[in-house]
Amino acid sequence: MAEKNKGGRAEFSSKFGVIAAAAGSAVGLGNIWKFPYITGVYGGAAFLFVYLGFILAIGLPVMLSELIIGRRSRRNAFGAFKKLAPKSMWRYVGIMGVGAAFMILAFYGVVAGWSVEYVVLSVLNGFKSQSPEQLNEMFAQFIAAPFRPVIYQLVFMFLTGLIVMVGIKNGIEKNVKILMPLLVVIILVLDVRAVTLPGAGEGLRFLFHPDFSKLTGEGILSALGHAFFSLSLGMGTLITYGSYIDKENNLINTAINVTVADTMIAILAGVAIFPAVFAFGIEAGSGPGLVFITLPTVFEQMPGGYVFSILFFVLLTVAALTSSISILEVVVAYFHEELKLKRKIATVFATVIIALLGVICSLSMGIFEDYTFFDLNFFDLLDWISANLLLPLGGLFISLFVGWKLGRKRVREEIEKGGSISALFLSVFIFLVRFIAPFAIAIVFLKGIGLLNI
Ligand code: PFF
Secondary structure (H helix, E strand, C coil), X not given: CCEECCXXXXXXXXXXXXXXXXXXXXXXXXXXXXXXXXXXXXXXXXXXXXXXXXXXXXXXXXXXXXXXXHHHHCCCXXXXXXXXXXXXXXXXXXXXXXXXXXXXXXXXXXXXXXXXXHHHHHHCCCCCCCXXXXXXXXXXXXXXXXXXXXXXXXXXXXHHHHHHHHCCHHHHHHHHHHHHHHHHHHHHHHHHHXXXXXXXXXXXXXXXXXXXXXXXXXXXXXXXHHHHHHCCCCCCHHHHHHCCCCCXXXXXXXXXXXXXXXXXXXXXXXXXHHHHHHHCCCCCCCCCCHHHHHHHHHHHHCCCHHHHHHHHHHHHHHHHHHHHHHHHHHHHHHHHHCCXXXXXXXXXXXXXXXXXXXXXXXXXXXXXXXXXECCECHHHHHHHHHHHHHHHHHHHHHHHHHHXXXXXXXXXXXXXXXXXXXXXXXXHHHHHHHHHHHHHHHHHHHHHCCCCCC
């Protein structure tokens, strides 16, 4: 994955490499596809504000916790707990993370496949002269089809497997440096186009003017789940990446940089989408197709739309790729270090199983749509279980682990490797991970699944 350190374990090659990889993991479909659509479903600004609160009070401390566990142990998500707390039950937190990685990547690969399809459509000028209704219809037909989305998902999973196998330093680490800033530029251009559309104000009001009476328990749980999903937390991705971080790195700076980048891109994506949603009369709560319907409508209406649509969907695919490799890496590092499979074999094995699960996810939008569990198709079920159950629970245990088990001394040592910190900072952090994060997660979680009625 990267250069080896003296102990023979892979390491990222530079400070920038660390941030690029971790931000590459965080910034992905979660920011550009999922954030706008769930914000639409759960009523707009109130959801956004709750989400931001969770990012700050829970996301940031849990991210720092994962990096601490990873670098301290220099192991995969499961091995890390085994090493830091031998012969204890903590290792099951790691197993849960590996399970979550399977589920997330299965449906993630499907959406990334849609994005690849939209690259092709953009090149073929497929959005030309299409009304929002027609684009909506086109999307609905495409995702329900039996072959095309499956093929694109398989292509995407193949690419993911290939990069993880080759190692990310020469492939992704070099390229994200150029591609991520380019993604920001494209989104900014789309933002300018969106906010200058007639009627844009209504979209901005929807996104930034909260009406808390619209919030439901389920909305709050989804905001929490999405905070974890978007920051790549709760399943050991940043434990795994943290295990490749060198000892000079300042983990606090890394965590802050990644969190800010991730949050900014989500908000910029929202600003690109909601004004257009209202300007073109698209339903804000229309679900997973929101980006795939709204943005082509915008491209249709703007000068240079042809080029922008190609660039946008290429970059969306790249953003998805830098996230999917981090998810696959969780499973591969586990198979390789714990089950002692060769890295290459571990990668093929994990990629194939996940790709097959992904095929079922894709088909659950069409020919398997009648097979539902709790009223959810297979795709939505995996999304719901992983984001709303496994990631928050993982986050709960990770913060408890750092707060109670690892202890102040080891935490301090690990954070101070990159520079000294004040006693006050340390106390605040320990307080957050000991009490605030676990308590808040537990309450939101119990309320969200209906076990608590407040
Ligand atoms: N954070 C990624 C996104 O927002 O698209 C998705 C993701 C990556 C979730 C890694 C979980 C994870 F461990």
